[in-house]
Amino acid sequence: MMSSVTMTAILCRGALLLLLWWILTEGSRDGWLMGIVAVGCALWLSLRLVTPGSVRFSLTGLAAFIGFFIGNSVRGGVQVALIALQGRRALQPGTLEVQLHLSSPAPRILMAGTLGLMPGTVSVRLDGRWLRLHVIDERMPIAAEVRALESRIARMFRERI
Amino acid sequence: MIELVSTILLCVGGFFYFAGTLGLLRFPDVYSRLHALAKADNLGLGCILLGLAIQEESLAAALKLVLVWPLALSASATVSYAIARRADALGIKPWRREDR
Structure with missing residues (x-):
């Protein structure tokens, strides 16, 4: 079972990475499949490198x-x-x-x-x-x-x- | 209006690049040159990116230009620290004024 800290981290970071993909592709929808894969990989890496809840940030x-x-x-x-x-x-x-x-x-x-x-x-x-x-x-x-x-x-x- | 603001920002950006390069040529040692390059060029880049971003029609493209700034800043901050640290490790003494 995932803790609520991890859930929040996945949602927030996922949303930020999606936003980043949208900016990088300048709003084009052509490569959305590639985008999902890239966002997934980046999210996984970010969860591995920075454990949710380990950095307190305001x-x-x-x-x-x-x-x-x-x-x-x-x-x-x-x-x-x-x-x-x-x-x-x-x-x-x-x-x-x-x-x-x-x-x-x-x-x-x-x-x-x-x-x-x-x-x-x-x-x-x-x-x-x-x-x-x-x-x-x-x-x-x-x-x-x-x-x-x-x-x-x-x-x-x-x-x- | 946007055209005018954009032109001003681009010119101001160009001026800071000029000043940074002038500092690179005129300053006496590696440490002072890093001051000129890191600070003046980063402000120049910021002005140029902002000047280009306000001309963009799509929001995503404008944000993409703005995002270049923090990326270039972190690279330049890291590289300038790396150069200063290496110079210090090699024992290069900072230039001092003699007439004090």
Whole structure:
């Protein structure tokens, strides 16, 4: 007998994968048989790789993260574009070691990856809780920005930090 | 109206690609170049995809264009971390200003 957690996971993930197939085929109905097979395989793989109920995930947290991410992507892009236009004299690079409060590996990896797209930072090395960053301008308030991102990620994964 | 917004977005996207490439050529070391490439090009890609998506007539085709963004972002974030980590493992020191 399947648990209700597994049933919910199958329904939600199945619906998302069907939506993805619909997008990939641009709404065409020609390959629906192939689509069923592909969605079935992807669903099976997703259930094997991520056991239902093993990851606690918040949808409102995801929405907040996406909003935060888009805003900061724009800021990061504009900032680095301005520095590039001014050339080398606008640079004041340095390195920074930060200790992450996130407790599981997946959110930490997401954090290291995301920081590469956020204003002023590139992740250089993630070693357990320690993350070494290269910062483009030491005068920026990098530590505060790192904490702001970390709290968004923690909320998305329902972690308490 | 859509035509105009789309054109503006495409031009803005092109500008960020230009700035990213400028940074790649002008910045002094591998780490600073990663800043320019990852951030400016990703914003450029986002603008171009959005500019193309609003021209699409079908919703599915527009969403397909928008989906390219997170895919390219995760690839570029992963690759930029891999390059920075390798550079660090090889002992490449970040460029510092001397006049401080």
